[in-house]
Amino acid sequence: MNFENISKKQLFKESQIMKIHYITGICALFVVAIHILMRVIMPYNMSLEYENVVMNYHNIFYAILLEIILVLIAIHGFNGLRIILIELRQNTAWEKSMTILTIIGMISIIAYGTRTIIIGNGLEI
Amino acid sequence: MGWKFNMSGKDNSGDHSGNDNNEEKIHKKELNGPKKTKSVESKSKFTDKTITLKIFRINQNNEKSNSHFDEYKVSSKRWTTVLDTLLDVKSYQDHSISLRYSCRMASCGSCGMKINGVPRLACYTKISDLISEDDPDPTITCEPLANFPYIKDLVTDFSQFFNHHRKIMPYIQNTKNDTIDSENLSEYVQSPEDLDKFLQFSYCIKCGLCYSSCPTVATDMNFPGPQALSQAYRYFIDTRDSANKTRFNIIDDRHGIWRCHFAGSCSHVCPKGVDPALGIQLLRSHLLGFNKNEKKIAKLREK
Amino acid sequence: MVVNDIGENRVNREGLKGWLNPTRYGWERVSYWFQRLTGIFLLVYFIGHVYETSSLTNGIDAWNAMLELTQTTGGHIFLILVIGASTFHSANGIRLIFVQSGKGLGKPGRPDYPYDPVSLNKTQRSGIWIALILSAVAMLYGANVLFE
Numbered sequence: 001m002n003f004e005n006i007s008k009k010q011l012f013k014e015s016q017i018m019k020i021h022y023i024t025g026i027c028a029l030f031v032v033a034i035h036i037l038m039r040v041i042m043p044y045n046m047s048l049e050y051e052n053v054v055m056n057y058h059n060i061f062y063a064i065l066l067e068i069i070l071v072l073i074a075i076h077g078f079n080g081l082r083i084i085l086i087e088l089r090q091n092t093a094w095e096k097s098m099t100i101l102t103i104i105g106m107i108s109i110i111a112y113g114t115r116t117i118i119i120g121n122g123l124e125i
Numbered sequence: 126m127g128w129k130f131n132m133s134g135k136d137n138s139g140d141h142s143g144n145d146n147n148e149e150k151i152h153k154k155e156l157n158g159p160k161k162t163k164s165v166e167s168k169s170k171f172t173d174k175t176i177t178l179k180i181f182r183i184n185q186n187n188e189k190s191n192s193h194f195d196e197y198k199v200s201s202k203r204w205t206t207v208l209d210t211l212l213d214v215k216s217y218q219d220h221s222i223s224l225r226y227s228c229r230m231a232s233c234g235s236c237g238m239k240i241n242g243v244p245r246l247a248c249y250t251k252i253s254d255l256i257s258e259d260d261p262d263p264t265i266t267c268e269p270l271a272n273f274p275y276i277k278d279l280v281t282d283f284s285q286f287f288n289h290h291r292k293i294m295p296y297i298q299n300t301k302n303d304t305i306d307s308e309n310l311s312e313y314v315q316s317p318e319d320l321d322k323f324l325q326f327s328y329c330i331k332c333g334l335c336y337s338s339c340p341t342v343a344t345d346m347n348f349p350g351p352q353a354l355s356q357a358y359r360y361f362i363d364t365r366d367s368a369n370k371t372r373f374n375i376i377d378d379r380h381g382i383w384r385c386h387f388a389g390s391c392s393h394v395c396p397k398g399v400d401p402a403l404g405i406q407l408l409r410s411h412l413l414g415f416n417k418n419e420k421k422i423a424k425l426r427e428k
Numbered sequence: 429m430v431v432n433d434i435g436e437n438r439v440n441r442e443g444l445k446g447w448l449n450p451t452r453y454g455w456e457r458v459s460y461w462f463q464r465l466t467g468i469f470l471l472v473y474f475i476g477h478v479y480e481t482s483s484l485t486n487g488i489d490a491w492n493a494m495l496e497l498t499q500t501t502g503g504h505i506f507l508i509l510v511i512g513a514s515t516f517h518s519a520n521g522i523r524l525i526f527v528q529s530g531k532g533l534g535k536p537g538r539p540d541y542p543y544d545p546v547s548l549n550k551t552q553r554s555g556i557w558i559a560l561i562l563s564a565v566a567m568l569y570g571a572n573v574l575f576e
């Protein structure tokens with residue numbers, strides 16, 4: 001009988017990660033609901049016109065809302081992906097690379113989305 | 126074969142549960158009486174049938190690609206279990222079939238196998254429950270339990286499964302009471318309510334059906350599986366045990382309890398009503414702190 | 429390692445096929461399967477959506493070109509699927525958060541034959557059904573808005 005001593009060099013404990021997962025999920029639900037409401041308070045097609053969209057980005061509160069959605073969903077989504085991936089194979093190399101991969105994915109999508117929000121905020125109509 | 130007739134006791138669901146029923150439950154059963162007779166009547170229409178038994182054949186010393194199914198014709202009666210037919214085939218048609226069984230009454234947990242694609246106990250599954258009355262050529266397929274390594278035919282290797290069970294420390298540990306001093310050792314005081322909290326989980330017979338049905342175990346071999354995790358809860362909630370922290374540290378792992386996603390398949394197949402999914406969710410609620418652990422460690426009775 | 433080394437010849441894990449097949453084990457398994465598939469689908473959509481909206485930064489022409497690409501019948505059907513998936517994922521996700529915190533599960537007791545697991549109870553099943561129905565309603569509403 002050998003009791004494996006799995007290295008506990010994780011930044012977060014798995015239970016903490018799961019708490020983050022739950023909280024980001026619930027919060028995302030609310031902010032996304034507001035985001036979708038913005039599309040239907042005026043006729044859907046009109047809401048997608050360039051000027052209206054840029055107007056949205058000029059509203060600082062809406063821009064902040066978008067940023068929050070971006071961060072919440074990126075964390076929730078990529079952590080979900082990590083969970084699915086580490087269940088597939090079990091060896092240190094695979095787990096490490098999958099964790100790094102999902103973190104890179106998370107950061108790059110946040111960076112890319114933030115770029116849109118910042119530029120969109122400064123756009124002239 | 127006299128024992129075959131003993132098996133028919135299973136029809137009568139009231140007698141079967143090996144647990145000490147309280148009177149209320151027995152009473153309830155009697156109230157349901159008429160309904161039950163009806164179902165027995167409808168079953169009694171089942172006439173003797175010749176069925177085809179497909180058995181998965183493999184030998185760990187040969188290549189996996191050599192595995193195949195062998196088919197046998199056997200007759201079955203209303204009360205015949207899959208284990209009965211397997212033993213029939215082994216006795217009279219093909220002695221080389223390997224299978225594992227012992228108690229023939231769902232107590233030892235050694236006859237688990239995949240019957241018609243779903244993990245079940247062979248001694249606990251009646252042919253008449255699996256096939257329909259008007260099927261002209263009923264076929265029953267027996268395969269080894271999935272997620273367990275092959276040994277031969279229907280016999281599988283349980284060592285990984287038992288290792289996971291061992292890892293969660295399935296025994297009472299108590300640092301609050303001196304259990305070494307045998308002079309003063311007596312019994313722990315536990316109320317019936319304390320008992321009810323874990324009794325259900327202690328009925329586990331380690332048959333491995335839940336482990337075989339779990340979608341996470343299907344790919345994750347470091348995941349303890351429903352059986353081990355529900356046993357962790359069984360000791361966690363037992364008032365005689367004080368090793369909660371230790372067990373939490375073992376299961377709060379990357380491949381620990383969080384890889385359970387409540388697909389419920391374990392509870393679906395468990396033949397003893399253990400409901401491992403319930404144990405896992407309750408354990409998780411304690412781990413998250415949503416369920417306060419008001420457990421008081423039991424005291425030793427004064428001698 | 430917990431797992432002893434077993435030869436390739438003896439491995440019998442169900443593997444990916446195990447979780448890709450939602451039949452055999454009742455509705456909870458179906459909900460597990462849906463939760464995963466919708467999760468992956470929504471992540472893909474999310475990445476696509478961030479990319480799609482980034483065309484904004486290239487001015488009105490790029491934005492309109494992107495709109496032309498996505499505001500098609502196929503694009504609308506895809507959006508309706510996204511609406512359905514996100515509704516199911518949210519509703520079922522809330523149910524899962526509740527059960528994983530030990531709510532709505534029933535109490536352990538003395539099991540009696542025929543054993544009906546208390547954790548797979550009516551509350552859970554109706555939760556799954558509510559999630560499915562809500563997502564159907566949301567998809568209808570979405571179709572109504574998109575194809576008006």
Ligand code: SF4
Pocket residue numbers: 234328329330331332333334335336351352355391394395396397398399400401
């Ligand atoms: S929990 Fe049920 S299915 Fe799993 S090993 Fe124990 S008795 Fe068998």
Ligand code: FES
Pocket residue numbers: 226227228229230231232233234235236237246247248249
């Ligand atoms: S033979 Fe003992 S459980 Fe089936």
